[in-house]
Amino acid sequence: MSYYYQDLRTYLTIQVSAICPSNGVSISDWSNTASWTFVPQASANSSQITAAQSYLNTFDMVSYQAMIDANTARILTSTNDSNVIDLRSRLVSANSSQIDTWLTNNVTTLAQARTVLGAIVKYFITEDFS
DSSP, X not given: OOOOOSSHHHHHHHHHHHHSOEEEEEESOTTOGGGEEEEEOTTOOHHHHHHXXXXXXXXXXXXXXXXXXXXXXXXXXXXXXXXXXHHHHHHHHOOHHHHHXXXXXXXXXXXXXXXXXXXXXXXXXXXXXX
């Protein structure tokens, strides 16, 4: 299963939490990984804390960007369904005002909102837009 990460902080939080129980990542200077920190949970031991901080300090931004580029390309081309391709194209090019307008016009009940949100989350986790 592949995952698509919206932003670097989310990606780092997930990766650090796999190494050490933690409560999130802080990025002071995006260009200086030595300034990146995390908040370990009380259950974390010293070796977990050291390993997680080492991961942050040596994070390879070039590899991360290559992964994002590859995932984006795969997601945008993973189906031949013209409706899905059209929807992806519209979502990628839409601005926040267009998205707000579409939601206002098409999502009028909580049940519809749940359905739309569920489809989006399912798609980005499993790449299945059915």
